[in-house]
Amino acid sequence: MLLLAFDTATPAITAAVHDGTAVVAESxxxxxxxxxxxxxxxxxxxxxxxxxxxxxxxxxxxGVGPGPYTGLRVGLVTAxxxxxxxxxxxxxxxxxxxxxxxxxxxxxxxxxxFVVATDARRKEVYWARYEGPGRRVTDPAVDRPADIAERVxxxxxxxxxxxxxxxxxxxxxxxxxxxxxALASLAAQRLATGGEFLPALPLYLRRPDAQVPAGYKxxxxx
Amino acid sequence: xxxxxxxxxxxxxxxxxxxxxxxxxDGVLLGHAVASSMDEHARFGGxxxxxxxxxxxxxxxxxxxxxxxEAGLRLADVGAVAVTTGPGLSGALQVGxxxxxxxxxxxxxxxxxxxxxxxHVAADTLEHGPLPDPCMVLIVSGGHTSLLLVRDLARxxxxxxxxTLDDAAGECFDKVARVLGLPYPGGPAIDRAAREGDPDAIxxxxxxxxxxxxxxxxxxxxxxxxxxxxAEAHNGGSLxxxxxxxxxxxxxxxxxxxxxxxxxxxxxVKTLVVVGGVAANSRVRALAQERCAAAGIELRVxxxxxxxxxxxxxxxxxDLLVRAGAQxxxxxxxxxxxxxxxxxxxxxxxxxxxxxxx
Ligand SMILES: Nc1ncnc2c1ncn2[C@@H]1O[C@H](COP(=O)(O)OP(=O)(O)O)[C@@H](O)[C@H]1O
Ligand SMILES: [Mg+2]
Numbered sequence: 001m002l003l004l005a006f007d008t009a010t011p012a013i014t015a016a017v018h019d020g021t022a023v024v025a026e027s028x029x030x031x032x033x034x035x036x037x038x039x040x041x042x043x044x045x046x047x048x049x050x051x052x053x054x055x056x057x058x059x060x061x062x063g064v065g066p067g068p069y070t071g072l073r074v075g076l077v078t079a080x081x082x083x084x085x086x087x088x089x090x091x092x093x094x095x096x097x098x099x100x101x102x103x104x105x106x107x108x109x110x111x112x113x114f115v116v117a118t119d120a121r122r123k124e125v126y127w128a129r130y131e132g133p134g135r136r137v138t139d140p141a142v143d144r145p146a147d148i149a150e151r152v153x154x155x156x157x158x159x160x161x162x163x164x165x166x167x168x169x170x171x172x173x174x175x176x177x178x179x180x181x182a183l184a185s186l187a188a189q190r191l192a193t194g195g196e197f198l199p200a201l202p203l204y205l206r207r208p209d210a211q212v213p214a215g216y217k218x219x220x221x222x
Numbered sequence: 223x224x225x226x227x228x229x230x231x232x233x234x235x236x237x238x239x240x241x242x243x244x245x246x247x248d249g250v251l252l253g254h255a256v257a258s259s260m261d262e263h264a265r266f267g268g269x270x271x272x273x274x275x276x277x278x279x280x281x282x283x284x285x286x287x288x289x290x291x292e293a294g295l296r297l298a299d300v301g302a303v304a305v306t307t308g309p310g311l312s313g314a315l316q317v318g319x320x321x322x323x324x325x326x327x328x329x330x331x332x333x334x335x336x337x338x339x340x341x342h343v344a345a346d347t348l349e350h351g352p353l354p355d356p357c358m359v360l361i362v363s364g365g366h367t368s369l370l371l372v373r374d375l376a377r378x379x380x381x382x383x384x385x386t387l388d389d390a391a392g393e394c395f396d397k398v399a400r401v402l403g404l405p406y407p408g409g410p411a412i413d414r415a416a417r418e419g420d421p422d423a424i425x426x427x428x429x430x431x432x433x434x435x436x437x438x439x440x441x442x443x444x445x446x447x448x449x450x451x452x453a454e455a456h457n458g459g460s461l462x463x464x465x466x467x468x469x470x471x472x473x474x475x476x477x478x479x480x481x482x483x484x485x486x487x488x489x490x491v492k493t494l495v496v497v498g499g500v501a502a503n504s505r506v507r508a509l510a511q512e513r514c515a516a517a518g519i520e521l522r523v524x525x526x527x528x529x530x531x532x533x534x535x536x537x538x539x540x541d542l543l544v545r546a547g548a549q550x551x552x553x554x555x556x557x558x559x560x561x562x563x564x565x566x567x568x569x570x571x572x573x574x575x576x577x578x579x580x
Binding site for chain 1 (some may be wrong): 266270272273275276278279282283286287297312313316317319320321323324325327328329330553554555556557572574575
C-alpha cells in the first residue's frame with residue numbers, strides 16, 4: 001500500500017506519502033494564498049523523497065475541509081484528477097479530523113473532550129467537538145467564536161483557528177497546522193479497520209455570496 | 223507533414239462560467255465538451271464568481287471524460303496539456319489550472335498556460351485551417367472589445383491596436399437587454415428580438431467614429447445610456463422592444479465592422495477574423511461579410527459553438543505552441559485574472575507570502 005495524501009483546506013499546503021505502516025515523506029508549507037502554485041511541487045517533492053513513482057500509488061487521501069474555498073478546491077480537484085489518471089480510489093477525510101488525529105498522536109490531547117478550530121476568515125472559525133482524538137461528536141460547523149463560547153468553554157483547543165481567539169479558546173494546544181502525514185495515518189488506520197471515508201467533495205458550510213441585484217439600477221447619468 | 227508525430231493536446235478552460243475540455247492534434251479538433259453554470263447565474267443578472275467556481279469543481283472531471291469519449295481517446299493518449307491561466311475570475315481559473323497541472327503531472331507530459339483571448343483567436347483555426355500571417359482579429363465578447371494585429375500566434379507578440387474605453391460590446395447588449403426587459407444573457411435575446419424590429423427605427427449614436435476620434439478605440443457606455451434613455455422615455459406603452467433591439471444591434475454592428483475594416487485597410491491586411499461571443503450575432507456577421515466583400519478582405523468567423531468559451535480553443539493554442547517548440551510552464555505556474563494579451567502563452571508567477579510570525 002502506498003497512500004499519497006494532501007490537504008489544502010487551511011493556510012498550510014501539506015503533502016505526504018504513507019506506506020501503510022508509517023509516513024515516509026512529508027512536506028508542509030504555510031502560504032494561505034498560493035495553494036494552487038505550491039501543491040503539485042509539494043506532491044512531487046514527497047514522492048521523490050519517498051523514492052516512489054506515481055505508478056506505486058494505491059490510493060489518494062484528501063482533506064475535504066471545511067476550509068476557505070479557493071484553496072480547498074485546489075486539493076479536491078487535484079485529488080479527483082489524480083484518481084482519474086492513476087485509476088486509484090480517492091479517500092476523503094474531514095480536515096478537522098486530521099488535526100484531531102495529529103493532536104492525539106503527539107499526546108497534546110487525551111481521551112477527554114476537546115475541540116478543533118481552523119480559521120474560516122470573516123471573523124469565524126470552522127470547528128468540531130471531539131471525545132478523544134478518534135471520535136468527533138459534532139458535525140463540522142462555521143461560527144463566530146463568541147457565539148460558541150459556552151459550548152467550548154474550558155476545553156482544550158487544537159488548530160490555528162483557536163489561537164486567533166484566545167478569549168474564547170482559553171486552552172490552546174498544538175498542533176496549529178494541518179499535517180498530511182497525520183491525515184494519511186488516519187486514512188491507513190481506517191483502511192485497516194474498514195472505517196468509512198467521505199466523498200471527495202468540498203465542505204464549504206456556507207452558501208455562496210451572491211446578492212440578487214436590488215432591481216434595475218438606472219444607467220442614466222445624473 | 224509530421225502529422226502523427228504531434229501529440230494530442232488536452233485543453234482546459236474555466237475562466238468564467240463555462241467548464242470546457244477539448245482535444246486537438248495538428249490543428250484538428252478531435253472532440254470537446256462544455257458544461258455551463260449560466261442557468262445558476264441567471265436570476266442574479268450576471269455571473270456570480272463563487273457559484274461559477276463551485277460549478278467548475280463538479281463539471282471538470284465529467285467534461286474531460288466526455289471530451290475523451292467524443293474523440294474516442296483515453297487519458298493515456300494525451301501528450302500535452304494546455305490551460306487558461308488568465309484573464310478571468312480568479313477562483314474559477316484556479317480550478318482549471320489545478321486540474322490541468324494534475325493531468326500533466328500524472329501523465330508525465332508538458333503543461334502550457336494559455337491566454338484566454340489567444341484561445342478565442344485560435345478557435346477559428348479548428349474550422350478554417352491555419353491563420354494567415356498577418357491577420358486582423360476583432361475580439362468581441364462579454365468582457366472584451368479589441369482589435370489585434372496577429373502575426374504568428376504561437377511565436378510573435380500580439381499587437382494591440384485598440385480596445386474599448388469603457389464597456390465591452392457584449393456587456394452593452396447584456397445591460398440594454400435588461401433595460402428592455404429581455405432575459406439574461408442579453409446578447410442572444412437582443413439578436414432574437416431584433417428579427418422582428420426595424421434597424422432604422424431609432425438612430426442611436428455611433429461612438430468614436432468621427433474624423434478626430436481614435437480609429438481603433440471603441441466606446442459602448444454612451445450607446446448603453448442612449449438606449450436606456452430611449453427605453454425610459456418610451457415606457458408608457460409605446461415601448462417597441464423589437465425596434466430598440468434592432469436599432470441597437472445595428473449601431474453596434476456598424477461601429478465594430480467599420481473599425482475592423484479600417485484597421486485591415488490601414489495595415490494592408492487581407493484577412494479579418496471575428497471571434498468571441500458577440501461574433502455569434504447575426505447582424506455583426508452579415509454586416510462584416512458585406513463590408514469585407516466590398517473591401518476585398520477575406521472574413522473568417524468560427525462556428526457558433528466555438529465562439530463562446532470552450533476547451534477546444536485552448537487546446538488549439540496548445541497545439542500551436544507544441545509545434546512551435548514553446549517553453550512549457552512550470553508546476554508552480556500561477557494565474558493572472560487581468561492579464562493583457564501580449565503573447566499566446568501566459569505563465570504568471572505568484573510571489574510568496576511574507577513568512578508568518580510564529
Ligand atoms: N447572438 C448574440 N448577439 C449578441 N451578443 C451575443 C450573442 N450571443 C452571445 N452574445 C454575447 O456574448 C457574450 C459572451 O461571450 P463570451 O465570449 O463568452 O464572453 P466573455 O468570455 O468575455 O464573457 C455575452 O455578452 C453575450 O450577451
Ligand atoms: Mg470568453
